Amino acid sequence: MDKIIIKGAKEHNLKNINIEIPKNKLVVITGLSGSGKSSLAFDTLYAEGQRRYVESLSSYARQFLGIMDKPKVESIEGLSPAISIDQKTTSKNPRSTVGTVTEIYDYLRLLYARVGTPYCPNCGIKIEKQSIDQIVDDIMKLEQGTKIQILGPVVREKKGEYKKIFEEYQKEGYVRARVDGETVELSDDIELDRKKKHTIEIIIDRLVIKEDIRARLTESVETSLRIANNLVIVDVVGGEEKLYSANYACPKCGFSIEELTPRMFSFNNPMGACPECTGIGYLQKMDEDLLVPDKEATLYDGIKLYGSSTMKKGDTIAQMYFESIAKHYGVKIKGVKIKDLPRSFMEKIMYGTGDEEIDFAYKSSTGTHHNRATFEGVIPTLERRHRDTKSAGMMQWYEMYMTEQECSACHGARLKPEVLAVKVGTLNIKELTDMPIRSIKEYLLSLELSEKEEMIASQIMQELSKRLQFLIDVGLDYLTLSRSAGTLSGGESQRIRLATQIGSGLTGVMYILDEPSIGLHQRNNNRLITTLKKLRDLGNSVIVVEHDTDTMYAADQVIDIGPGAGVHGGYVLAQGTAEEIAKSDNSITGKYLSGRMQIAVPKKRRNLTGKYLEIVGATEHNLKNVTVKFPLGNFICVTGVSGSGKSTLINDVLYKNIYKELNNSTMKVGKCKSLKGLHHIDKVINIDQSPIGRTPRSNPATYTGVFDLIRDIFTTTNEAKMRGYQKGRFSFNVPGGRCEACNGDGIIKIEMNFLSDVYVPCEVCKGKRYNHETLEVKYKGKSIADVLDMTVEEAVTFFENVPRIKNKIQTLKEVGLGYIKLGQSSTTLSGGEAQRVKLATELSKTQTGKTLYILDEPTTGLHIDDVHRLVDILQKLVDKGNTVLTIEHNLDLIKTADYIVDLGPEGGEKGGQIIATGKPEKICKEPLSYTGQYLKDYLEI
Incomplete structure (x- = not known):
């Protein structure tokens, strides 16, 4: 069968639709937000494909996998096994990196174990292991007639007199030794200074290189390896000497390393992980800036948590400590601001006095007592208390003042020093994974390997090259393999999984993707489309929920769902190629x-007001000492290719620094020299795509605050007044008015061992969340449960x-959420919907x-018609004198901006610079701006 036939699909808002979708094609499902695209793609097609597979x-x-509920559909024919690649972030596990998630790191571990060269972490000397035959072969390569002597290094750079060693080797028949570079007779009375380090090498044989000495040479080498812990020195008379080892050991300091295995290069394995941080690369440590947030205060008032939440003036123990330490070092602290105290003195206060004892003076009712002791330091004391406490509350309290700090043992490399001393070419595995993906590929291709290494590594290199190319193809060439998977955006993690799927080479599968173009600049979009076609050409059905016009034109077929959102959607409006849809x-x-x-495009863009917010010298992540002005009272777009530093500049540097200043927060902020123009604004609001609530009890009505007002209305009704009902009676979160059978959830979870957990409506309240008495109170003929069940449009x-x-x-x-219900669980809202609920709340x-107002990619999940409405709302906000700043790739929104800040030129290390600033028309004339090149078509320049 060459098509998927769906009959009677009624999931969510789908209106009993019948549709045929061609197999092994690239199909785009589009339509307004909330029109039913995801209901068709994920809740019908994917759910049924997955369910049938698990049922088999x-x-x-099955008891481990759980079974998905059967979607509301009469029949689906021609279904293939389904794989969903959505926007849920890959992993929040700190041990997951881009390298481990894509499995590229596994191949790199194999490469380093098989063709890596170990070096001594102490001396930097190459560590080589050689067999006796190899050592003898190497010596025999010397010119005929060369005089050599074979020495066995029995003592290397160690203190002692070593009389017994000299006697022992003399008894064994050896005549001479070289002691600290001087040849001595073992029969002499050798006196050594036991307090100094010595090197003793027993002279085993003296030879002249000739054809017939191989047997004698082999015997001498064997003897040296036996007595000198697998080491032998060949001293060429009048030339250089060479040290050979039959172990993986440093010939100079004796540092030894085990046989290389892939496990040694894993930071998730004790064999390779740094023992200090167990392979995470950082430790939770007290942060001095959080403990001493106010450098203008005195030492008594400025340090958090020591003695109390902040020290109070008076005879506290902490005050006694500080005064005694100040007296010892001759520093005046009374009335002196922390910022004016000597740094060396603050180091002693914060980190302790080490071995240096302080005379502490204790005052009590019986007089002053003295005690000499070392001072542990504020930070070590608090870290010890954090380690020792059994109280969850106290632990949480301490952690408010802690941040993740680089492990001092491995400096964030996660691995043991001996593992980091293994190199392929000139780089160790950490240095390689810290490079952007495109650079790793170039480096591996440029490696010069010996013939033997080439044979061993060819297959590994082939696999690496292929997988790296897949990541480059989906526009992720700027990422490093060492980047933590938890820091990736939804779009990035989705494209990583897409690249991994292509690498798996599966065929006959139905892939369902949710807006893979999110967070992708137009420049990277063509590569993504090529990747989707490649997945299709392997023999798979690729179904993409997408709003991007380029993807629609590249698709074999487009399905348009609509016409509106929610109850107004759920119909198939058109099906065919993009040209036919048009x-x-x-x-x-x-x-x-x-x-x-x-x-x-606006007929006239707003003029600059002369008021600016200015970031000076931003250096967070990949930002290259960026200084940039943002004109206030304008609609500003920050643009640039993926990974160019937009989110770092706006979210980490601008937003966090403003928030910290305006709210006296202890938030960790992005690095910059200064931030100017703050007096022009009184509030900063970051409207991101994080959920508006993490439990089913949170909903749009509670988040926007309208539920409080609705409950107030219900308390004013005659019925409520007669019964004496207060506002709390109409809450489903507290006992009183809620249904106690389901605790106000409206549903009851039934655990099924072999099947997925089933949620059934509560039999007592029939899913209405409230008890019978509360539901009897009506406002305009509707109960509180009826109101929560209304869509936004009905409620208006x-x-x-x-x-x-x-x-x-x-x-x-107004923000396009007329179709959602007031009481809809926040956990069922998409990222874009959650962002728009927040936007509506602020409006x-x-x-x-x-x-x-700061918005990070507000057009995510929006159809072009929804973008149209969003642009109108944002422009209205600016008309009221506010400033709207968006990070955006959508050119339909960018073209309506008053001012653009374009970052680049590339992603990752090659980004982090301001390429152009100004009105959209000016950006189009900037030859280095990729945004400008694509914007020309939209402005018809």
Whole structure:
């Protein structure tokens, strides 16, 4: 069968649709946000494909996998095994890196174990292991007639007199030795200074290189290896001497290393992991900046947690410590600000006095007592208390003042020193994985290996080259393999999994992807499309939920779902190629594709107000000492290729520094020399895509604060007044009004051993969350449960005459969320929906006209028609005097900005610079700006 036939799909808002999707093709499903795209792709196709696969397994295997619920669909024919690649981040495990997730690190470990060259971590000398035959062969290569002597180094750089050693070797028949470079007779009375280091080498044989001395030479070498711990020195008379080892041991200091194995290069294995940090690369340590946030305060008031939350003036133990230490070092501390105290003195206070004892003076009712002791230091004391405490609360309290700091033993490399001393070419495994992926590929291709190494490594190198190329193809060439997987964005982790899937070479599979182009600059988009086609050409069905027009034109078929969102969506509007969709009158997507509808370029852009926020000398992550101005009262877009430093500049440097200043926070901030112009703003709001709540009890009504107002309305009804119901009666989080059978959840979880857990509506309240008495209270004929079950659109009409409630809900509708229910669990909202709930919440607040709004990729998950509405809302915010700053790749939004800050030129190490700033028209004229090159088409320049 060459197509997937779906009949009667009714999952979520799908309207009993029938559709045929061609197999082994690239198919894009598009439509407005909330129209039912994900319901068709993930909740119907993927869910059924996965369910059928799991059902075919044994009951024993099924109990570990869990079975997905059967979607609401009459029948699906021609379904293949399904693999979903969505935007959920790869792993929050600190041990997961880009290298381990893609399995490239496994191949690198193999490469280093098989063709790596160990060096001594102490001396830097190459460590070689040779057999007796190899050693003899090497010596025989010397010119005929060369005079040599064979020596066995029995003592190397060690203190002692060694009389017994001289006697022992004399008894064995040896005549001479070389002691500290001087040849001596063993029969002489040799006197050595036992306090000095000595080197003793027994002279085993003296030879002249000739054809017939091989047997004698072999015997002498064997003797030296036996008496000198597998070492032999060949001293060429009048020339250089050479040391050979039959172990993996340093010929100079004797440092030995085991036979190289792949396990030794794993930071998740005790054989290779740094013992100090157990292979994580960092440790949780007290942070001096968090403990001493106010450098303007005195020592008595400025140090957090020591003695109390901050020290109070008076005769505390801590004060006694500080005064005694100050007296010992002759430093005045009374009335002196911390910033004016000598740094050497602060080091003693914070980190201790080491072995130096201090005369501590204790005052009590019986007089002053003295005690000489060392001082442990504020930070070591608090770290010890953190280690020793059994209280979870205290542990949490200490951790507020701790940050992740680089391990001092391995300096963040995660591995043991002897492992880091193994090199392939000129780099160890840490240095290699710290390079961007594109540079790793270039380095491996340029390696000069011997013929033997080439034979061993050829297959490994082939596999490495292939996998690295897949990552380059999906636009991730700027990432390093050592980057922690938890720091990747949703788009990056999705593209990593996409590259890994291509590497797996599976065929006959149905892949379902959720907006793989998220976070990707137009420049990288073509490579991503090529990768999707490659996945299709392997013999797979590739179904992509996507809004990107380039992907639609590259697809074999486009399915447009709509026409609206929520209850207004769920129909198939059009199906065919992008060109056919563009001609369709039913399809909103088609109207934008054909240009019949479009987001207009502003006729006139706002002028600069003369007020700026300025970052000076930002150096966080890959930023190259960036200084940049952001004009206030403008709509600003920060652009640049993936990995160029946009999020670092805006989220880590700008937002965190402003937030810290405005709120006196102890937040860790991105590094910059200074931030100017803060007096122009009174508030900064970062509207990101993190969930609005982590439990099913959180919903849009509770997050926006409208639920409080709705409960107030219910308490004013006559029924509620008669019964004496207060506001708490209408909450499903506290006993009283809620259904106690399900604790206000409305559903009950039933655990099934062999099947997935089943959630069934509560039999008592029938899923309404409240008890019978509470539901009897009605406002305009609706109970509190009925109101929570309304969509935003319905609620706007229902509360028409209650401005306080209507205005808050209206903003949810304006940001394109008219289809979500007021009581919808926050865990079911996508990242883009959560971001828009936050945006609506901020929009409904009173505007000061001096607020800075920061949005990170607000067009994520939005159809071009939704982007149109979003642009209108953001422009209205700026019209009120506020500043809106977005990090964005979507050119439809970028073209409407007043001012652009473009970073680049590339991603990773090759990024972190300001390429251009100014109005969009100016950016288009900048030859180095990739954004400008693509923006020209949208501005028709």
